[in-house]
Amino acid sequence: MQQSKSRTVKILVAVWTLPCLAATPFLYPSEAIANTLSSKYGVITRLTCFPTFSERFRRAYFTLLFVFFYLIPLLFIGWSCFRIAKCLLTDTAMNREGALRRQEMNRRKVAKMVLVVVFAFTASWTPYFLVTIITQYQEVNFFSKGNYFFTMLCINFFAFLNSSMNPFIYVIMSTRFRNGFSRIF
Template sequence: MSPENCFLLDFETDNFPLASTCLNQSTNHSSEVPFQPGVSYAIAPAYGMLILIGLIGNITLIKIFCTVKSMRNVPNLFISSLALGDILLLVTCVPVDASRYLADKWIFGRVGCKLIPFIQLTSVGVSVFTLTALSADRYTAIVKPMDIQTNNALTRICIKAALIWILSMTLAIPEAVFSDMHQFHDKENNKTFVSCAPYPHSDGLHPRIHSMTSFLIFYIIPLSIISVYYYFIAKNLIRSAYNMPVEGNVHVRRQIESRKRLAKTVLVFVGLFAFCWLPTHIIYLYRSYYYPEVDTSALHYIASICARFLAFTNSCVNPFALYLLSKSFRKQFNNQLFCCRPRLIMKNVTECKCMR
């Protein structure tokens, strides 16, 4: 098998990190599942559609929160930061992953080999840490509303959002430092080739440490913290429902209902993140602990592609989840997307009158 064919097959056998699922990390390239040229014709358009849908949704979301004054609040600022991280992932990781099906070699050079994993891991960090901050914000609003400080609230949240980005970039620095163009040897055909990877093939311990650390920092620990927050939120809401008199204050009831809806929205975001990224973590853990012996079965081949696509899908779904859950956002979203429709209708009406 030639080095070029090895590259084309590496999506079956590579060991990709959490945020570098589109990074080429070849190991043992003997394959029982032949590469299908038709795969590129099916997956590349699907990735293109994913990028288009994700960019439309997330850019519209950010535009709404920036231009509509009534939508500028603490949760929405965090959601805007989350959308920015998703855009970053869509314009970096997804095109790089698509290139694997269209090119027979790493086309982004040594600089790209270091920069792209750094950007990708930063994006995933921003997503999960922002969801944790959103959960903490909902916990404060519902369980400890007296602790909310209204003075300069947006300024403080901007600082927190900036710190989340700084933390995510700091945690991504090792990815940029160790990722490089490493040399790999295909023992079956006695050929040597160069590929972008975060560690050389000879290192067996590094992938295990890397996969477990990524799983803990970017999945288990944040979701565990979020679970604790939501346990106390649910407990407080249940107690409030029992203690509130039947003829309670209308304003208080509306406030509680509003907070419940926001908490539900954040919980949906968290659930989508957990669902979309879990298969990627599982496959990476599996591959890292069986690093020398690569699974090249058809089941593993299909599971790898589905896990990649599902992880990328998470960067598209939040705006549409918000569209279904929030009436105010739905109204603004429709206004932004169909802003030209009233003008076209008026133009057609005017033309009809002129013809008469």
């Protein structure tokens, strides 16, 4: 499908504008909360900024983030992945000799790679969004616990790691990508 230049510009504007709009509530004043963490190595006090949203707004905001930035994209990615895999895995011809056989094998490799990319996205972002949404609705305040910092550090690390995973997946699973990559470097 050939996309027009104006459609591409509209998509790019939307891709940048929507996340910026979603982040605007954090421009609202926050309060700094001191948390003291202790271990056998000593005591450390960390200041953490938390937005001063009302509980109702906070729950609605994080629920909307969960739905629009995780659940809907995940469903769309899963549906697209299923459609791509279905197209790639259907038999190209009854004759399985020569070039047609290679083409079918390449299609299957691409389908597997797409599935791995989707799995990596899901495995990376699910813990972040689950903890985020659960902490919005729980009665016991998770934020006051000493394990909050370590837990959130790990969860954020894996979520952001997803951005760098795809090139490694491509290098591992695609000979053509590997060859092209080695020609560049």
